[in-house]
Amino acid sequence: MRELIDPFKRLLDEHCPPVMVREIERGADWRPAWSAIAESGFLDALVPEEMSGFGLSLTDVAPLIEAVGASAMPLPVADTMIARALLARAGQTVPDGPVVLSTGSFPTLFAVVADHFLTGDPGNLQLIPMTEAASAIPGTLDRMLACPNTGLRGIAATLRSQLIAGAVSRVLDLSIAYANDRQQFGKPIGRQQAVQQQLAVLAELAVSARICAAIGMRAGLAPSLRAAATAKIGTGIAAERVASIAHAIHGAIGISEEFDLQLLTRRLYAWRLADGSEGYWAGQLGKLVLDDRPVSALSFALAE
């Protein structure tokens, strides 16, 4: 996989560096960046080989999605990878241009910079052109699509989980670097035990998010409720707490526009809310638990 990840990261760095992320968020033309990514072929990483894709599994592709999360990419690159795989497998026409997954009434992320949205369920996909009628939410790249169909919520939630894992690992790196660099009271703030304890918790949450996301990825393009819920609950909790801790460590510079931390933490908050928060998924999983009446937590875990 190394031979895929490194070129992919270079592609993201080259065509969507932080300065471009900010410009696209302010309304600049995103098509050139998108074209470069589309031409690379990576968008078909999950499409079967006989349909001229890479034929990779979601677990294989997880590092690529992680890289998208870590890059603060303002375009639905990962959504489009999933959408193209689902459409190709269903024998449906795969459109050019970015596609977002939409699974409910809650705002759909990056719908302003997409040509289509995909909804329905894996057996009955609905690819709908993004009309101007679907209202953009001012100050965001999101739209209210009021999509009644929740069939793709599981795969969308596992996708958000992997994006969160990527952003969180980058936030950890930024926080470690800052704690070693920033001097107060005549020494790096990382020497303060209180800061070390915060960083340790951040690291725990980052590793935990990575494990939870991997549980989701392992379940493939049609994940079980168990897998999707475990992934989104763990990463949703991590997203919120990691963002808070990272901002606490960075102080005022962290909430400034010019510092890259905010690009990542804003996405962490957004991905936590997208496609069902940890509260939603806990309710869904809990209903399954209470209906199943397992003899033990272990037997429930082993039943997957």
Place this chain on the structure above:
Amino acid sequence: MKAKAQIVFDTLELSTLPAEDESLRAPLRALIAETVVGLAPDRRARSWQGFDAAFSRKLGANGYLGLTIPPRYGGGGRSPFARFVVVEELLAAGAPVAAHWIADRQSAPLILRFGTEAQRETFLPAICNGEALFCIGMSEPGSGSDLASVRTRAEREGEGWRVNGQKIWTTNALHSDYMIALVRTSGTPADRSAGLSQFIIDLNARGVTIRPIADLTGDQHFAEVFFDDVLLGSDALVGEEGQGWAQVNAELAFERSGPERIYSSIVLLDTWLAHLGAVGRNDEATAGLAGSLLARFMALREFSIAVTARLVAGETPLVEAALIKDLGTSFEQDVPALIGDDLAGHPDEALSADLYRTLLYTTHVAPSFSLRGGTREILRGIIARGLGIR
């Protein structure tokens, strides 16, 4: 510094328990059921504090102890995955495993790795049979988290050693045959980790006095142990003189990484789930709590299997073990707090005395979950160092 953080990220991958180890579950469950069938849930909630030497011998006779020890020493010759499955089944059932717990988890791997051939041949077969019970002598009255400050001392006496000093909070000392103690063999406490060594001390030796200490539940699982001119042979030293600190740290990776760091409150969780079924409660708030706890449990279990895979690969995952222990014990402590709020949040619902006693027991011992085997604050210091914080 980035490279170091990367180490933890790159090595912890999901892993799958091999089918040949999964197949251990069914026969083991049958054997466990014979012992736990009559135990009330608050007894089962004691889990690795529950002492039953006959049960441990039965596990040994059936090949469930010393699973990772080579067959030539009486062990199972299997991987840490096999041990994970067996330990998980024992803990999930709330089986009384205290008698063999420390010998099987820490002492046997330590003796295998650092012991002499004679020590291996003497102790490993007995541990694998559930017949040699060990405790660990680390804490002292003045040495808790600051373990390197231990003052108990072993001095050369002819070919052997003379030990004086005191250990405290030693789990199961009263019932154990041997203690593996960390003591000072040279220098002073100011020399910190230099000059420490590990010894196997026969607790029946002259000069050893053991006094049990009752805990807040009334149980007497730990004790203080006094050494008054205790004479040891030259064969009591484990590993190299002066290398005790490095050996103890390797041992602590075993102590911190196992599934026991997510299972301490599992009997309460399972008893609560059974209660919900019995009273027919399935509203949204209840489902949310059940789902949240089960999701955390399942994620931690995968995390623990991922750390076990590092043991299988022959590594000593110190930082990973600290990560899983802190996350796992937080879950274990949240379980009684959240279930207590849930049950008392339904004051008009019928509650069995068994569930109430299980809730109280787990609530009372929960603070110890993040003390034993290294406190939360110490673990977070280890993690911060692992991140390359300078």
